[in-house]
Amino acid sequence: MNWIIIGLLAVVFLFETAVALLNRKHSLKPIPDRVKDVYDEERYQKWLTYSLEMQRSSLFQRGLQLLIMIFFLSGTFAQLEQIVASWTSNPILQSLYFLGIVQTSMLLFSIPLKVYRTFSIEERYGFNRTTLQTFIKDLFMSYLLTIMLGGLIVASINALYLKFSGNLWLFIALTWTTIAVIMLLSVAFLGKVLLRLFNKFTPLSEGTLRTRIDNLASSLGFSVKAILVMDASRRSTKSNAAFTGIGKTKEIILFDTLLDKMSEDEIMAVLGHELGHAVHKDTWRLLAQQSAIAALYALGIGLVLQNPSLFTVFGLSGVHFGFSMILFSILFEPVSLLLGVPLNMVSRTSEYRADRFSAKHTDPSWMISALKVLSRENLVNLNPHPLAVLLYYSHPPMNDRIQALQ
């Protein structure tokens, strides 16, 4: 049994590595005509070597994570159970210490590679703008957040389990509610709060762009509460824009890198696209999707906790809540890979729809040239392998998006 689970981890890893290699090979094909003018030859070569280096480092990282997990699964989790049990008899604290130690050691192993990617690869290709100080601060803050948020979720579900372990379906229903509420809260408020922890926001100064954005939004029935420029350039040269807020009152966030690289027309097209998402209620669809996934999570956790043999084969003394979270995440990995296929397909359809909306309310040629600027600045793969698109792409490849707009 334990070898089946370890085998499952290895199969998922090998499959994803194979897809990554196929995708790599595909990216060497000639650039489609429609996007030929996106990179000049020199920039294209630069992108190819950059993506190869990033791919190697991410494969290396995933391989390393796999080895650490196998190490933990071959007896170390059982030892950890004993050690943690000698610290406290409180079952919730036991789960928190257990998962905290696993999470922290995974993170410690990933730091050297993160440093290498940011300060060697991204630096050499001119993407990196992070200073060591910002990097350390980001790392520390995101660690603290993971520990706090993750801890809160684990502690709540563990408390439910202690109270309702006799009634599987009630436990699953309550777990589902808890996960769904936390997801809802994070979409509604937390995203905003988190962004503000990591970045500075300044209102967009008065001028034609401001007026045009206000006019476009109000002509579509939205009121714009604020247009804020985010100092994304402090970390990276990559650009983006976002619409936040639920309902008719929106806050618009523009990356300062977007303002640097795009003309006013192109920025209007990007905002038209984001307004398209708002009009088509794509945020609500996403929320509905996430609550369905939350139900699967709850069901999966409930089923794992019903099977003591899943714990004893790894040397644990019996059902252990902390370890159930790890087991669940391993067993869920292939499920989420498969689930990604229909979910990404729906997402790509909504991207086409938002592009069409923007083209209708601004100008198709603005959107096309905005997409080209985005691909150039973010150095995207112009020739992704169809299998990679099917599995992972929440947005259609650039060539297809431009074709749809023409």
Ligand SMILES: [Zn+2]
């Ligand atoms: Zn979009």
